[in-house]
Amino acid sequence: MVEKIHTTLRDSSVARWTALILLASTMFVAYMFIDVLAPLSTMLETSLKWTPDTFGAVAGSEYFLNVFAFFLIFAGIILDRIGVRRAALVSGFLMVIGASIKLYGISDYFNAGGFGYDFFNSFWTGFPGSAKVACIGFAIFGCGVEMAGVTVSKGIVKWFAGKELALAMGLEMAIARLGVFAVFRLSPFLAEKGGVTLSVGVGTLLLLIGLLTFGVYFFFDKKLDAQTEALRAAGDETSQEEEFRISDLKTIFTSKTFMVVAGLCVLFYSAIFPFQKFATGMLESRLGMTTSEASSLFSYFPIGAMILTPLLGWFIDNKGKAASMLMLGSLLMIVCHLIFALTPTESFTFAIALTAIIVLGVSFSLVPASLWPSVPKLVDNKVLGSAYSIIFWIQNIGLMLTPILIGWALKSSNPGIAEQIAAGEAVKYNYTVPMLIFAGFGVAALLLAFYLKALDKKKGFGLELPNIVK
Numbered sequence: 332m333v334e335k336i337h338t339t340l341r342d343s344s345v346a347r348w349t350a351l352i353l354l355a356s357t358m359f360v361a362y363m364f365i366d367v368l369a370p371l372s373t374m375l376e377t378s379l380k381w382t383p384d385t386f387g388a389v390a391g392s393e394y395f396l397n398v399f400a401f402f403l404i405f406a407g408i409i410l411d412r413i414g415v416r417r418a419a420l421v422s423g424f425l426m427v428i429g430a431s432i433k434l435y436g437i438s439d440y441f442n443a444g445g446f447g448y449d450f451f452n453s454f455w456t457g458f459p460g461s462a463k464v465a466c467i468g469f470a471i472f473g474c475g476v477e478m479a480g481v482t483v484s485k486g487i488v489k490w491f492a493g494k495e496l497a498l499a500m501g502l503e504m505a506i507a508r509l510g511v512f513a514v515f516r517l518s519p520f521l522a523e524k525g526g527v528t529l530s531v532g533v534g535t536l537l538l539l540i541g542l543l544t545f546g547v548y549f550f551f552d553k554k555l556d557a558q559t560e561a562l563r564a565a566g567d568e569t570s571q572e573e574e575f576r577i578s579d580l581k582t583i584f585t586s587k588t589f590m591v592v593a594g595l596c597v598l599f600y601s602a603i604f605p606f607q608k609f610a611t612g613m614l615e616s617r618l619g620m621t622t623s624e625a626s627s628l629f630s631y632f633p634i635g636a637m638i639l640t641p642l643l644g645w646f647i648d649n650k651g652k653a654a655s656m657l658m659l660g661s662l663l664m665i666v667c668h669l670i671f672a673l674t675p676t677e678s679f680t681f682a683i684a685l686t687a688i689i690v691l692g693v694s695f696s697l698v699p700a701s702l703w704p705s706v707p708k709l710v711d712n713k714v715l716g717s718a719y720s721i722i723f724w725i726q727n728i729g730l731m732l733t734p735i736l737i738g739w740a741l742k743s744s745n746p747g748i749a750e751q752i753a754a755g756e757a758v759k760y761n762y763t764v765p766m767l768i769f770a771g772f773g774v775a776a777l778l779l780a781f782y783l784k785a786l787d788k789k790k791g792f793g794l795e796l797p798n799i800v801k
């Protein structure tokens with residue numbers, strides 16, 4: 332007699348959490364790579380002649396293909412069609428390929444006249460060849476990392492829906508933030524020992540390990556699918572999953588509440604991830620610190636977020652209040668950016684900077700912990716991959732344009748400074764205008780958060796309700 336299966340790996344907490352750790356470890360190394368150059372802006376300006384606008388353009392290039400080639404939209408459709416495990420491998424490969432190209436662009440070999448050097452320096456000469464190659468690599472890496480983000484989100488919903496969903500998402504984000512902390516500590520240290528190439532080289536190697544981790548996850552996911560299929564065949568699984576159709580995407584784009592969440596997401600994240608790229612330079616300038624000191628100080632930002640995000644996830648699973656948390660998170664962000672922008676130099680002490688960084692970390696827990704687990708409440712599971720990819724796509728437009736805007740604002744509000752730095756003078760940029768721009772994004776996000784709460788009250792999506800079904 333064939334034994335009937337009544338449970339799946341999803342019902343074993345050990346299997347569930349192991350799947351989460353496998354997915355999150357790849358995101359840990361991916362987030363390390365995203366910010367591997369972030370603490371090195373000053374070093375890159377002297378070694379590779381990357382001015383703030385060049386640095387901003389390289390930072391923004393991560394999102395270029397996602398936005399303009401609509402890669403993220405395709406990534407979501409591909410994910411909904413080929414499933415989590417295959418999409419995870421595709422994204423892992425893309426990250427490794429892109430990172431390797433970026434590594435080549437900043438390498439001593441390339442910059443000493445290696446393959447492609449003459450070509451990449453023969454056009455648009457105001458933008459260094461090293462930065463052009465770095466942009467190409469980072470844009471390919473960006474396709475991989477964003478596809479990985481969407482895939483991991485859908486993967487977590489697959490394992491944790493109706494269980495500890497927000498806690499699991501919070502933990503995944505916490506592990507990713509730990510990657511940001513690690514890179515802000517490690518990257519300047521490695522760069523001091525072996526130059527920028529060593530930092531990016533180690534980052535690339537770690538991504539290879541991340542790809543292997545996705546490979547291990549593949550087998551967990553396969554087993555779960557086989558068990559779920561067997562349950563369906565035996566008639567134990569009531570909710571037969573409907574097939575995804577492209578026309579289903581219309582329901583996402585026409586949902587007002589979904590678009591408000593996407594708007595809030597792009598505004599909030601535009602004042603966080605791009606800020607991470609400029610924060611070290613801002614702290615160096617405002618507190619007269621070295622790169623290494625400023626980078627260490629800023630590393631407390633992801634640490635705060637890392638500790639709080641899973642706790643808030645647990646709270647949302649059990650008590651709800653996601654919409655209210657979005658409002659509070661946006662408000663705290665405005666306060667912190669205004670402190671960076673407007674505190675007079677004599678009052679901007681180490682303690683003030685540290686407090687603002689930690690409070691910003693709290694804001695960076697409140698919004699992600701409540702935003703991402705709210706998405707499954709707004710759309711059908713069969714379009715969930717596409718829904719995450721559309722939100723990420725809209726978010727990527729902001730993440731791509733904001734570093735370019737900030738780099739430009741920094742250069743324009745500090746006329747002559749780039750030239751003085753290039754001439755070896757010990758002058759600093761003034762970051763007031765860029766920080767006011769970040770605060771402005773926060774104000775717009777807060778207004779949308781108020782609107783979202785009102786919409787939820789009217790339409791009853793249950794954003795304020797707990798996730799755990801008792």
Ligand SMILES: C[C@H](NC(=O)[C@@H](N)CCCCN)C(=O)O
Nearest residue numbers: 365477480504604699703723726
């Ligand atoms: C979960 C969320 N992830 C994102 O927003 C992704 N689009 C990744 C962005 C990474 C920065 N380039 C998060 O990390 O809060």
